[in-house]
Amino acid sequence: MAGKPGTTPTTYSPSPTNQKIRRPIFNENEVDWVRPDGRGFHQCRPAFFRTGAVNAASGSAYAEFGNTKVIVSVFGPRESKKAMMYSDIGRLNCSVSYTTFATPARGQGSEHKDFSSMLHKSLEGAIILETFPKTTVDVFALVLESGGSDLPVVISCASLALADAGILMHDLVASVSLSCLGKNLVIDPILEEESYQDGGLLITCMPSRYEVTQLTVTGEWSTPKINEGMQLCLDACSKLAKIMRSCLKEATSTSQE
């Protein structure tokens, strides 16, 4: 399953459009600071996607960004729970869980109870719920290994799994996060960077429509930094969506052969 990235274009780092303005910041006393995995501040980890990871599901996808590995299965549309009220539009049900060995210390994954609701909120705007009235679509994610930026990877992977299941969406949903460490913005942070961050920013968007479905800013930020961070994330999101799209195209072309 741990396929080798590199067959498809897998880097989605934002392009250095206004790099010139930022450069002076790096030229101060922090030049010698390097990221633990040797990446540039605005360089993302290689992204690897594969659809159809779970045969028992209606649709599924596996994503691997560095050491962050997740599987998302989609079931349905299927009958809603009996206790549910009648609904003209479909329901979306999301759940994110961690394996006990996902985190460095055993069983830390249960700290992320908010991820299920975050996943739901970032997807519900993209799915055309009117197409499956009275029924429920279940999106279940399992983080096999947590290597940082878990939630954005889960969200992107989930939208790919939904596409694999043939659920109608306005657009693919891509998600990228960013950490603010001192004066620097590091994109797609790993676990270590996330633990030291002064502030975090997560953008979930539909790149083709240029619509943001979720924006979360935590910690200490200045307004210019937020603007800069948002631009970086949006740029990376649109590139990430291209990688996701090429993964879907690849899957259909191999199934036709």
Next chain:
Amino acid sequence: MGLPDAPGDLSSEVDVDAFRRLFPLRFYERHLTESIRPDGRPLGRARDTTIALGAVASAEGSALAKIGSTTMLAAIKMEVMTPSMDSPDEGCIAIDFHMPPICSPIVRPGRPAEIAPVVSKQLSDTISSSGMINLKELSLVSGKAAWMAYLDIYCLDADGALFDAALLSAVAAFSHLQIPAVSLNDDGKIVVVSEENGGKLEKDAVNKERMKLTLKSIPFSLTCVLHKNYILADPTAEEESIMETVVTVVLDSSSQLVSLYKPGGPVLAYTSAIQDCVALTRQRMKELQKILDEANSGMEVD
């Protein structure tokens, strides 16, 4: 399309997929009389099996096992604990089998699968009774410190023969397990020797190098479905749901019987059928041993 009046005529009128859904048992019996299964396998053959070692970087030992589309991910995390008074020079193994909602449409969050604790118990029984692992090897300082091995197995895709795949991933994870080097620090506590300062070990090094467990008599299993006089090896989820009598035989690498499960089911297993299942398992054990050896030798090359 008009509705045919008698189910006897249906086979010629409805298409294969509809017939399969409406009359699953008759669909299978038609195949069985021809000694073939809907997926093209002969009755006694197991599905393609693969093992990938080291799938989880955050664990000391891990393996991904696939039998057909049934997928299991097993990982072992090691922690230092104080051994119990009864066995001061033995470590401990805790085995847990999980079926997260991603693996099957029948599992939903908050409503776990009934089979998960059953498989979990079978796995711990099998691994402890096979004597594969010498718990004394997990001891660090007698009476003071020993290793606690947490083995967690996650079912990523459930398509029948869950126990077989889970056991295979578990033994593969143990064969991949590298016990970290640890030493005793000045406070009498065990500390892990990290890679960077590995050169200058303290004088109280407990085990100086990372080591592997010696596995003797590895258990391998095969699940068979019994239906009338037919024995189907390595059933898919569909086969398990239609024909409910299953027999699981576990043999170790010297062909000794470790355990045998026949959890109820409408078909009574005659002794001859049980013997046939054991014979099939013996063949399968050799196949699995070869696959595991190949996976391990592949790791040594890297």
